[in-house]
Amino acid sequence: MEILVCIKRVPDTSENEIEVKSDGTDIERDDLVYSVNEWDNYAVEEAIQIRDKVGGSVTVVSVGDEEAEEVLRREMAMGADKGILLSDDAFEGSDGKGIASILKAEIEKGNYDLILTGAQADDGAGQVGGILAAMLDWPYASLVNFLEIVDDNKIKVGREIAGGNQEMNEIDLPCVLSIQTGINEPRYVGIRGIRKVASLEIPVLGADDLGIAPGSVGESGAKTKRQNYFVPELGEGAEILEGSTDEIIDKLIELIKSKGGIK
Amino acid sequence: MARQVFAYIIHKDGVVDDTALELVAAAGKLDPDASITAVVAGAGAELDTVCNEVASSFAEIWKIDDEALAYVNAEVLRGMLVRILPKGGIVLVPYEHFGMDLAPGLSVKLDAAYLPDAVDFEGVEDGRLKAVREEYSGQVSTHVLCDISEGAVITVRPGSFKANESKSANGQVVDKTAEAMEGDLPGSARRYLEVVEAEIGDVDITKSDILVSVGRGIEDEENLEIIYELAEAMGGDVSCSRPIVDAKWLEKSRQVGTSGQTVKPKVYMALGISGTFQHLGGIKGAPFVVAVNKNPKAPIFQIADVGVVDDILDFIPKLTDRINEIKG
Numbered sequence: 001m002e003i004l005v006c007i008k009r010v011p012d013t014s015e016n017e018i019e020v021k022s023d024g025t026d027i028e029r030d031d032l033v034y035s036v037n038e039w040d041n042y043a044v045e046e047a048i049q050i051r052d053k054v055g056g057s058v059t060v061v062s063v064g065d066e067e068a069e070e071v072l073r074r075e076m077a078m079g080a081d082k083g084i085l086l087s088d089d090a091f092e093g094s095d096g097k098g099i100a101s102i103l104k105a106e107i108e109k110g111n112y113d114l115i116l117t118g119a120q121a122d123d124g125a126g127q128v129g130g131i132l133a134a135m136l137d138w139p140y141a142s143l144v145n146f147l148e149i150v151d152d153n154k155i156k157v158g159r160e161i162a163g164g165n166q167e168m169n170e171i172d173l174p175c176v177l178s179i180q181t182g183i184n185e186p187r188y189v190g191i192r193g194i195r196k197v198a199s200l201e202i203p204v205l206g207a208d209d210l211g212i213a214p215g216s217v218g219e220s221g222a223k224t225k226r227q228n229y230f231v232p233e234l235g236e237g238a239e240i241l242e243g244s245t246d247e248i249i250d251k252l253i254e255l256i257k258s259k260g261g262i263k
Numbered sequence: 264m265a266r267q268v269f270a271y272i273i274h275k276d277g278v279v280d281d282t283a284l285e286l287v288a289a290a291g292k293l294d295p296d297a298s299i300t301a302v303v304a305g306a307g308a309e310l311d312t313v314c315n316e317v318a319s320s321f322a323e324i325w326k327i328d329d330e331a332l333a334y335v336n337a338e339v340l341r342g343m344l345v346r347i348l349p350k351g352g353i354v355l356v357p358y359e360h361f362g363m364d365l366a367p368g369l370s371v372k373l374d375a376a377y378l379p380d381a382v383d384f385e386g387v388e389d390g391r392l393k394a395v396r397e398e399y400s401g402q403v404s405t406h407v408l409c410d411i412s413e414g415a416v417i418t419v420r421p422g423s424f425k426a427n428e429s430k431s432a433n434g435q436v437v438d439k440t441a442e443a444m445e446g447d448l449p450g451s452a453r454r455y456l457e458v459v460e461a462e463i464g465d466v467d468i469t470k471s472d473i474l475v476s477v478g479r480g481i482e483d484e485e486n487l488e489i490i491y492e493l494a495e496a497m498g499g500d501v502s503c504s505r506p507i508v509d510a511k512w513l514e515k516s517r518q519v520g521t522s523g524q525t526v527k528p529k530v531y532m533a534l535g536i537s538g539t540f541q542h543l544g545g546i547k548g549a550p551f552v553v554a555v556n557k558n559p560k561a562p563i564f565q566i567a568d569v570g571v572v573d574d575i576l577d578f579i580p581k582l583t584d585r586i587n588e589i590k591g
Contacts, residue, residue, distance in 0.1 A: 011399070013537070014479055017560045018402040027403060096367065096377055119363075123398050125379030125418075130367025139338055139452035142364045156456070161360045164461030164515050164523050169336075172452040178363075182509035223376035223415075227406040232397070238554055238570035245578065248571055249585045252553065255569055256497070259551040261473050261530030262586060263498025 001056035001149070003047040004110065005080070006103055006117045006128065007040035009064055009071040013122050024228040036071040039118025041078075043179035045186040046147060047116055048079040054149055057081040059110075063091055063102050072202055077193035078186070088206035093219030096127035101217050103128070104135050105210035112174060114155075119143050119178040126178065133176035141171055145180045267352045268297040269325075272317055273361060277309040279316050282357035282419070284426035287320050289355055289419050291427060292384045293392065297353075300325055301434070304340055306333040319430040326436055327443045334455050337364035342449020345372045347439045351414040358418035359521065366418045375414035378407065382423040387411065400539050401562035420540060421521075464516025466500050473499030474528045476519055478542075479506040480535015480556060480575050487512060489579045490534065496586040502526065504536045520545040535575040538563030555579070 011018065015033040020026075036044075047058040059082040060075045062068040072083035086102050094102065107115065115133075119142060120126035126142070133140030146158030146166065152173070159167040160180050171177075207214050215221060241248045256262055270286035272279060283301070290299045301321040303313055306328060314324050327343055348354060354369065356362040358380045370377035382404075383395035390412030396405050397420075409415060468474060475494040481487060487501075494501045501517065508518045519526050520542045527548030534555050536542060543566060546552070554567035557574045564570045571578060 013399050013402065017558055018399040019560075020403050027399075096379065097371070122400060125358075125396070126363050127367045127377060127379045130364070131371055131377065134341075134368030134371035139450070140364070140368060141453060143360055158459070159360065159364070160522050161458070162521060163525070164518065166459040166461075168456040168459060170454045170456060175452070181505065185511065223410040224378050225408050227393070227408050229398075229403050229405050232401070232404040232565070238552075238564045238567035240559075240564070240570045240572060245573070245581060246585075248573075249578075249582050252569065252571065252582065253586060253589065256530060256551075256553065259530050261497060261499070261532075261551065261553075262590075263473065 001050060001054050001114060002059075002110065002112045003050060003056060003114045003116065004059045004061060004107060004112045005040065005043050005047050005075070006115065006132075007044065007060050007062050007071060007075060008037045008118070008121050008124070009034050009062065009068045010037045010122050020229045020231055024230055027229055034067070034071075036074055037118050037121040039120055039179060039181055041075070041118075041186045042181050042183050043116040043118050044075045044078055044080060045184045046179055047114075049184060050114075050147070050149060056113075059084060061086060061103065061106060063087070063094070063099050066204075069202055073197055073200075074189055074194060076197045076200060077189045083200070083202040085202055085204045086206075086210065087204050090207045090212070090214040090218045093222055093225070094217050095222035095224040096125070096131050097223070098217035098221050100128050100131040100135055102210065102212060103132055105212050106205065107132075107136065114173060115176040117176070117178045119180045129176050129178035136176065139171050139175045140177070141169055141175070142178045143180045144177045145183045147177070147183065266294045266297045267349065268293065268299050269302050269348060269352055269354045270299060270321070271354065271356045271362070271365070272301050272303045272313065273357055273359070274303070274305065274313045277312040279313055280357070281426065282359070282421050283317055284320055284428060285421065285424040286355045286357070286419060287427040288424040289381075289384065292424065293353065294387060298322060302344070303327070304332045304335055304343070306330050314436050318432070318434040318436065320427065320432055321434045322432050324434045324436045325439045328438065328440050329444060331448055335361070336450060336453060336455045337361060338450030338453040339448065340450070341365055341369050341372060343443035344369060346445060347442050348373060350374070353411060353414065354416045356416065356418050358420045362418050366416050370416035373414055373416065375416050376409050376411055378409040378415055378417040380418055380420050382420045397540075400537050401565075402560050422540070422544060462514075462516060464514045466517070468500055468502045468517060468519070468526055469524050471500040471502070471526065472529045473497050474502045474519070474526060474530070475499050475532045475534065476502040476504065476536060477507060477534050477575075478504040478536030481507070482576065484510070484512045486576060489576070489583065493532070493579055493583045493586075496583045496590070497532075499528075499530070499532075504539075504542045533563050533567065534579060536563055537561045538566065
């Protein structure tokens with residue numbers, strides 16, 4: 001099975017406090033720790049497990065600048081066979097449809113059976129997979145937390161729905177799926193693993209290579225554009241307890257007790 | 264001519280989802296003069312119940328009634344909606360598991376703009392809608408401009424618009440089934456099989472008065488011990504946020520959130536939990552919420568009653584010791 005996984009390099013929210021620049025044009029990016037989007041990492045793990053079971057190959061692809069190469073390499077260290085970087089100044093400022101158009105151009109050059117994306121990203125909104133599927137006229141399922149290969153033509157997927165329930169579907173290949181966290185346990189990638197793939201070449205393709213008209217993607221092609229960042233108004237917000245740890249603890253216990261929180 | 268706004272109605276077992284009235288409010292905020300149409304899909308008597316209920320809130324109701332929609336599969340419904348929705352319309356869809364399945368592709372098929380996960384609207388100027396979104400788990404917000412002049416599909420975050428309860432409409436139901444069913448049944452490449460119900464765990468956290476809930480801040484499975492110890496000292500039960508279940512450290516039945524359990528405790532201890540809207544969506548009944556998190560920007564502090572900015576690994580053992588000391 002030929003599998004393509006679309007991945008993205010994002011600021012790691014578990015490692016960073018995200019601050020807005022004073023002019024609101026962006027977030028403060030100088031000291032941010034970046035990593036592969038968490039959902040995408042589960043998607044890559046799933047793809048590797050499928051390949052190891054039924055054969056084929058796993059390709060990871062990212063639309064981004066040259067820094068995105070580091071996350072492609074990380075996922076290759078995990079076990080992906082190949083990485084492709086789609087990068088061009090003309091891609092900058094693309095909305096979800098722009099990103100999907102760029103990916104579609106690459107997908108149509110290949111012979112893929114299965115396209116995986118993460119179900120969402122911390123700086124996105126879970127849109128690229130669904131848009132891409134519709135552009136390709138392939139079936140789609142979102143929030144996939146179970147995947148089983150039935151035969152060469154179809155797979156069984158479970159979708160995470162409300163209340164901890166799971167919706168089971170059969171879906172024909174080729175198809176696009178967005179992968180939810182928890183579907184597997186992504187393997188650990190150490191420095192040694194990354195060193196092993198350090199010399200592998202990652203082709204970089206631009207708008208010309210992909211046959212994309214520059215104005216159709218990027219900022220000029222985007223119908224949805226981010227205007228500025230701001231810090232949300234907190235409303236009431238929590239009363240933040242101050243003082244020494246002992247003082248805080250005594251205050252807190254008193255409050256919890258008064259609300260019936262200590263039996 | 265008034266702008267046409269369509270609201271997709273989520274329902275289950277004949278009961279209309281809370282998001283229906285939130286979409287009435289959202290549509291009104293988008294354009295106070297808009298004509299708002301509810302779109303309801305399903306089958307049989309259940310669907311009629313739903314249509315009757317939303318008739319008091321929408322001027323018009325479009326229904327698609329067919330056995331093929333007894334369980335609504337987004338792939339099937341999308342193909343039908345493309346047949347009935349006019350070009351240039353605005354379509355509002357709740358941003359939850361069904362909307363995420365339906366909406367992005369619908370925007371492509373309608374050749375309309377797509378605006379995901381809006382939490383507020385701030386007006387339309389020159390055909391461009393100014394909307395508010397959240398990024399980085401709610402740590403920052405953004406203003407987004409969306410060109411809606413040639414139609415748009417917009418997903419709206421559940422709970423972000425205050426439901427319009429006026430129920431002053433007397434909507435007419437228009438049966439769109441024939442138009443929607445014209446031609447082959449769409450979406451046949453994905454076939455719904457069944458819903459597997461959540462497993463019931465050893466503790467039913469939906470019945471707990473005191474929940475000691477743990478999130479990513481616990482860092483390691485071994486550290487869960489300090490959470491159990493606090494729960495025991497308080498006489499409560501242990502629950503958690505999604506990353507803990509993803510890591511398989513606790514069973515799914517302990518997960519609070521829209522994809523897990525909906526809980527109604529008196530006291531909710533959110534420990535090392537950032538507070539994504541999916542997690543907060545599972546906390547009902549206005550409990551007293553205590554948040555402990557080392558990140559002062561964590562959105563959980565916006566909804567908590569009282570907060571402590573500290574590392575739970577340092578703070579919780581001390582809190583537990585002190586409670587045990589007092590209890591003797």
